[in-house]
Amino acid sequence: MEISQPKPLDPTALSLGLQIDKAEAATIESLRRSGPQPIPDPDAWLKAEISHNVMVTSLEGLIDWSRRSSVWPLTFGLACCAFEMIAAAASRFDISRFGMEVFRPSPRQADLMIVAGTVTWKMAPFLKRIYEQMAEPKWVVAMGACACSGGTFASSYGVVPGVNRLVPVDVYVPGCPPRPEGLLYGLTMLHKKIARDHSLDAAFKR
Secondary structure, eight states, X not given: OOOOOOOOOOHHHHHXXXXXXXXXXXXXXXXXXXXXXOOOOOOHHHHHHHHHHOOOOOHXXXXXXXXXXXXXXXXXXXXXXHHXXXXXXXXXXXXXXXXXXXXXXXXXXXXXXXXXXXXXXXXXXXXXXXXXXXXXXXXXEEESHHXXXXXXXXXXXXXXXXXXXXXXXXXEEOSSSOOHHHHHHHHHHHHHHHHHSOHHHHHTOO
8 A cells, every 4th residue: 555645835835824823923912912901891871871761869859759749638628719629620620730639538648738718717626626637747728818818708706817827828829719720820839849848857847
């Protein structure tokens, strides 16, 4: 059996292979020199994502925002202003746009008393009792001239000349009677006041 002799190497191919090896070695050496320095993570997309989905605020601010956006009013209509208050809750004005979906029938489920109408001294003890049964923090809106100052009956022996004689009032809505828009404007003023108050301070301010 005849053994074939290996063919001699082509000098051109050998030279080309050496050049390829040298280029590869140079590339590897360049990577080794730059390897100790880590490449920063391309996190620009993460910052943009956080700015669109994460909100940074204080706990007080979050509580105040949730509290002013979910005020629960009490059903406390006393006279003709109550009709305007009912109209504000109807579909045309829709008080639920401001987080006040349902008027609560119990003071234990409400934190806002809208005194809508004339307050007599005979009604005064019950108004004060219902106010005291409401959970803190709580607010009062005097709706109409009678609730604000007694109105045309201010000099009467049987009418309270302003509900502030009985309970602290946060917002006054004047008029005889005020329109539903006036009540809604007063409620937005109350929202701003709640936003300015610190929640923990408001719970014990009275």
